Amino acid sequence: MSELRWHPFLEEWVVTATHRQDRTYHPADEHCPLCPTVPGGPMTEAPFQDYDLIVFENRFPALQLDPAEPGVLGTALSPVCPSEGVCEVVCYSSRHDATLASLPLLQTRKLVRVWRDRTLSLGALDEVAYVFVFENRGKEVGVTLSHPHGQIYGFPFVPSVPSRTLAAEDDHWKRTGRSLLDDWLEEETAAETRIVARHSEFVTVCPVFARYPYESWIVPTGPWTSLADLGPEGLDSLAEAVHSISQAYERLFDAPLPLMMALHQAPTDGVARPWTRLRVEFLPLRRTREKLKYLAGVESAAGNFLTDTLPEECAVRLRSALASR
Amino acid sequence: MSELRWHPFLEEWVVTATHRQDRTYHPADEHCPLCPTVPGGPMTEAPFQDYDLIVFENRFPALQLDPAEPGVLGTALSPVCPSEGVCEVVCYSSRHDATLASLPLLQTRKLVRVWRDRTLSLGALDEVAYVFVFENRGKEVGVTLSHPHGQIYGFPFVPSVPSRTLAAEDDHWKRTGRSLLDDWLEEETAAETRIVARHSEFVTVCPVFARYPYESWIVPTGPWTSLADLGPEGLDSLAEAVHSISQAYERLFDAPLPLMMALHQAPTDGVARPWTRLRVEFLPLRRTREKLKYLAGVESAAGNFLTDTLPEECAVRLRSALASR
Numbered sequence: 001m002s003e004l005r006w007h008p009f010l011e012e013w014v015v016t017a018t019h020r021q022d023r024t025y026h027p028a029d030e031h032c033p034l035c036p037t038v039p040g041g042p043m044t045e046a047p048f049q050d051y052d053l054i055v056f057e058n059r060f061p062a063l064q065l066d067p068a069e070p071g072v073l074g075t076a077l078s079p080v081c082p083s084e085g086v087c088e089v090v091c092y093s094s095r096h097d098a099t100l101a102s103l104p105l106l107q108t109r110k111l112v113r114v115w116r117d118r119t120l121s122l123g124a125l126d127e128v129a130y131v132f133v134f135e136n137r138g139k140e141v142g143v144t145l146s147h148p149h150g151q152i153y154g155f156p157f158v159p160s161v162p163s164r165t166l167a168a169e170d171d172h173w174k175r176t177g178r179s180l181l182d183d184w185l186e187e188e189t190a191a192e193t194r195i196v197a198r199h200s201e202f203v204t205v206c207p208v209f210a211r212y213p214y215e216s217w218i219v220p221t222g223p224w225t226s227l228a229d230l231g232p233e234g235l236d237s238l239a240e241a242v243h244s245i246s247q248a249y250e251r252l253f254d255a256p257l258p259l260m261m262a263l264h265q266a267p268t269d270g271v272a273r274p275w276t277r278l279r280v281e282f283l284p285l286r287r288t289r290e291k292l293k294y295l296a297g298v299e300s301a302a303g304n305f306l307t308d309t310l311p312e313e314c315a316v317r318l319r320s321a322l323a324s325r
Numbered sequence: 326m327s328e329l330r331w332h333p334f335l336e337e338w339v340v341t342a343t344h345r346q347d348r349t350y351h352p353a354d355e356h357c358p359l360c361p362t363v364p365g366g367p368m369t370e371a372p373f374q375d376y377d378l379i380v381f382e383n384r385f386p387a388l389q390l391d392p393a394e395p396g397v398l399g400t401a402l403s404p405v406c407p408s409e410g411v412c413e414v415v416c417y418s419s420r421h422d423a424t425l426a427s428l429p430l431l432q433t434r435k436l437v438r439v440w441r442d443r444t445l446s447l448g449a450l451d452e453v454a455y456v457f458v459f460e461n462r463g464k465e466v467g468v469t470l471s472h473p474h475g476q477i478y479g480f481p482f483v484p485s486v487p488s489r490t491l492a493a494e495d496d497h498w499k500r501t502g503r504s505l506l507d508d509w510l511e512e513e514t515a516a517e518t519r520i521v522a523r524h525s526e527f528v529t530v531c532p533v534f535a536r537y538p539y540e541s542w543i544v545p546t547g548p549w550t551s552l553a554d555l556g557p558e559g560l561d562s563l564a565e566a567v568h569s570i571s572q573a574y575e576r577l578f579d580a581p582l583p584l585m586m587a588l589h590q591a592p593t594d595g596v597a598r599p600w601t602r603l604r605v606e607f608l609p610l611r612r613t614r615e616k617l618k619y620l621a622g623v624e625s626a627a628g629n630f631l632t633d634t635l636p637e638e639c640a641v642r643l644r645s646a647l648a649s650r
Contacts, residue, residue: 001635005533005534006534007534007536008493008497008505008509008534009489009490009493009494009505009506009509009534010486010489010490010493011489011493012628012629013629014534014535014536014629014630014632015623015629015630015631015632016632016633016635017631017632017633018633018634018635019633025616062623062631071635072533072637075512075516075533076512077505077508077509077512078509078512078533078534132623132627134622134623134626134627135622136621136622141619141621141622142617142618142619142620142621143621151622153623153627155627155629159623159627159628159629160627160628160629161335161626161627161628162627162628163628164334164335164336164628165334165335168333168334168335168336169334172333180333180334180402181334183402184333184334184402184403187400187401187402187403191400208330208397208400208403209330209331209332209333209334209339209403210339211332211339260621260622260625260626261622262622262626262627281626283625283626291350292467293467294466294467295467295620295625296461296466296467296468296585297459297460297461297466297476297585297586297587298340298387298457298459298478298484300585300608300620301459301486301585301587301606301608302457302459302478302480302484302485302486302487302587303337303484303485303486303487303488303489304337304338304339304340304480304484304485305339305340306340306342306387307339307340307341307342308341308342308343308344309343310326310341310343310396312397
C-alpha cells in the first residue's frame with residue numbers, strides 16, 4: 001500500500017509505503033541484490049554476468065506509474081491521492097566495494113549522462129513534475145545495501161525543499177530581475193574563502209549558510225536550470241566536480257563519511273523558470289572523525305540547524321584534502 | 326563563537342556555535358554532569374546533594390543573552406547576526422536512570438508548570454520571539470547525556486517549522502474564520518480510528534498525515550494558543566497526556582524508543598494569533614523493534630517523508646500499549 005497524504009500544517013505531501021517495511025535489509029555481501037548474477041546462483045536485480053552501469057525500477061517503490069487506489073479516504077483538510085511516479089535505482093559499477101570516489105572519472109562522466117537521460121525520460125511523463133537525483137551513502141544515513149548506487153525519484157509534485165527554494169528564487173527575480181544563485185555565487189567568488197574547487201563550468205563552494213558539517217554545493221557558472229540544459233562540456237565539467245569533491249570527502253577523515261548527495265534542478269511541469277539553477281548538494285553527517293551530526297529536536301522539530309563547524313574552516317580542509325591526491 | 330547566518334534559498338536562520346563541538350559527550354554514569362553533586366566530589370551542574378526538578382542555563386549554549394559579535398561579515402544575501410536568545414536545560418529528576426514515563430505523574434505535573442513558568446519568563450524578554458520546549462531522547466537521536474532531561478530554547482526568531490505551521494493556520498483562518506487545528510481535530514474525532522487517548526482537556530492522536538512511525542500529537546480541546554493560556558486543570562490534563570503517552574512508548578517495543586518531543590505554541594512577539602493552538606508532538610525514530618527510521622535523501626534533501634507505518638495501525642498498537650498497564 002502506497003499513497004500520498006496531505007499534511008495541512010506543513011503544506012506538504014507525506015508518502016506512505018507500507019510494503020517498504022519489508023525491503024531488503026543489510027544482506028550479506030554474497031547475497032547483494034545489486035551485484036551481477038552469478039551463473040547458477042539466484043537471480044539478482046542485474047541478470048547479467050557483468051555490467052558497466054545500470055538503471056532499473058526500485059523493487060520496493062514509494063511511487064509507481066500504476067499505483068493501487070488509496071486504502072483510506074481523504075478528508076477535506078487532508079486529501080489522499082494515489083502515489084503516482086517513478087523510483088529508480090542506479091548502480092554505479094558492478095564492483096561491490098567501489099565508491100563514487102574510487103571509480104575512474106570516465107565512470108562519473110557516464111553517470112551524469114545517465115542522470116540527464118533519466119531526467120529527460122522521466123520528466124517527459126505526464127505523471128512526473130520533478131526529477132530528483134540523489135544518493136544516500138553510509139549505514140549512518142540508513143543505507144540498507146552497501147553496493148555503490150544512487151536513486152532517481154520522479155515525483156508527481158515539486159518536493160517541499162525545492163519548492164521553498166524555487167519560491168525564494170522567484171521572489172528574488174521579481175525584486176531584482178536576477179538569479180539568486182548567480183548573485184550568491186558572485187558574493188562567494190568575491191569572498192573567495194569558501195570556494196573549494198573551480199572547474200570549467202562549475203564551482204564547488206561551502207556556502208556561507210551551510211547547515212551540515214562540510215556541506216558543499218556544486219553550482220554552475222552558466223545559466224543552466226537543469227541537466228537538460230547541459231551539453232557534453234557541461235556534463236564533463238559536472239562529472240569532474242562530483243568526482244573531485246567525492247574524493248575529497250573520502251580523504252577528509254580516515255573513516256567512511258556518511259552523506260547525502262542531492263541534485264536539485266528545474267521542475268519538469270512545463271513552466272519556464274529561467275531564474276533557477278541546477279545544483280548538486282553534498283550533505284555530510286559527520287562533524288569529526290568520531291562524532292556524527294544528528295538532526296534532533298532543534299533541526300527536525302523546530303526546523304533550524306545548529307552547526308558547530310564553520311564553512312570557512314571546512315573549505316580549507318576540503319581544499320587540502322583535494323591537494324593531497 | 327556563535328552567530329546567526331541567513332540561508333537565502335530556504336529563508337531560514339542557521340545557528341553556528343563552534344564551541345558546542347567540545348561539549349560533554351557520553352560521560353560515564355559516575356561523571357554525569359546532571360546528577361546531584363556528591364559531597365567531596367567534583368561540582369556538577371547541580372550543586373546540591375539532591376534536587377526535585379531543576380532548570381539552568383545550558384553550559385554550551387547556541388543562543389545567549391549577551392552573545393559575542395559575529396566572527397564573519399554578512400553579505401547582502403546572507404546577513405549575519407549575533408545569536409541572541411536563551412538555552413536552558415530542565416532535569417526531570419535527580420535519579421540518573423529515570424525517564425519521563427517512569428516518574429510519578431506528580432513529577433510531570435511539576436514539569437509542565439516549569440514549562441509554563443519558563444515560557445512566561447523567557448517570552449517576556451525583548452530578545453525572545455519564540456519559546457520552544459523539547460526533549461531529545463535516546464542516543465540514536467544524538468543525546469550525549471543520558472540523565473533524564475529536556476531543553477528550552479528562547480529563540481530570537483520564530484523557527485522555521487512553527488513559522489510554516491503558523492502561515493498555514495493563518496491562511497485557513499482567513500479563508501474560513503476557523504482554527505485549522507480545531508477543524509482537523511473535528512475530522513479526527515469523527516474518524517475515531519486514530520485517537521489514542523482522551524483526557525479532560527487534551528486528546529492524543531496519531532495524525533492521518535503522520536510523518537514519523539508512531540508519531541502522536543497531544544492537542545487541546547479548548548482554544549489555548551500557548552502554555553500561558555492554561556490554568557491548573559489544563560496543566561494537569563496536559564501532564565496526564567504526556568505521562569500516559571510516554572508510558573505507551575516505553576511499552577511499545579521491548580527496547581528503548583528514541584524520539585523527539587516538541588512543544589509548539591504561539592510566539593511571544595506580542596502579535597495576537599487567536600487561531601493557533603498549543604500542541605505537543607512526539608516524533609519517534611524506530612519503525613520496528615530492530616529498525617530505526619532514518620531521515621535520508623528524500624526526507625532531508627527533498628523535504629518529503631516516506632513512511633512505512635500507517636497511523637491507523639500505530640494508534641491501535643499505542644492504545645493497546647496504554648491498556649496493558
